[in-house]
Amino acid sequence: MQKRHFLAALAGGSAVLPLAGRARSAKASTGPTLLTVTGQIDRTNRGPLDPVLDQMMAKQKLAFEKAHAFGFAQLAALPAVTIQPTVEYDNRKHTLSGPLLATVLHACGATGSKLAMRAIDGYAPVISVADAQKYRFIVATHLDGRPMPLGGLGPLWAVYEADKFPEMAAKPVDQRFALCPWGLYHIAVQA
Secondary structure, eight states: OHHHHHHHHHHTTOBOOOOOOOOOOSSOOSSOEEEEEEESBSOOOBOSOOTTTOHHHHHTTOOOSOEEEEEHHHHHHSOEEEEOOEETTTTEEOOEEEEBHHHHHHHTTBOOSEEEEEETTSOOOEEEHHHHHHTTOEEEOEETTEEOOBTTTBSOEEEOOGGGSHHHHTSOGGGSOTTOOBSEEEEEEEO
C-alpha cells in the first residue's frame, strides 16, 4: 500500500521504544499511548476522542466516549508469550513476543465478540474474539528480542503463529497474515 510506504519513509525506521519496567498500572499511561481499546469495555482510563489531539483517529473516522489507553510499560507489564511464525516478508521464522491479545482484552474488561484492529495506515481487519483466542493472537512488542520500531512492523503487531495451525500452514505464507495488522494502534471491541 502507498500509505504504508509513506509512513515507513516518514518515520525513517529509527524510532525504537525503550524497554519498560514491569510494574502494572490501571492508570493512564505515563508515556505515550501505543494502543487504544474502545467499544465494549468495562475498565477505562481515558475520556472521549479529542478531534484536535487525536488527529489520526479523527481522520480515520473513529469516535468514542471512553477508552483504555496502553503505553509500552503497561503492555510490557502483562505476561509475555513468545511465538516463532514464518513471516511473509522474508519467508523466515522470527521470534515475536508480547502479551496475548486475550490478556490485553481482559485488562480492559472487554465484553464483545468481535474486534476491529486498526493499523496506523487505516487497515482494519475484523476478527472474532473466539478466533483471537483459538489462534492465540499476541500483541507483539518485540521482534527477535528487540522492541519493534515505528516505521517497521511496530511498535505493535497483532499476530499469531500460523505455522502451528494446519489450515493456516497449508496456505502460501503471503496469505496467512491478512488478519494481522502491523503498526497496530487501535482495537474496537464490538458486539
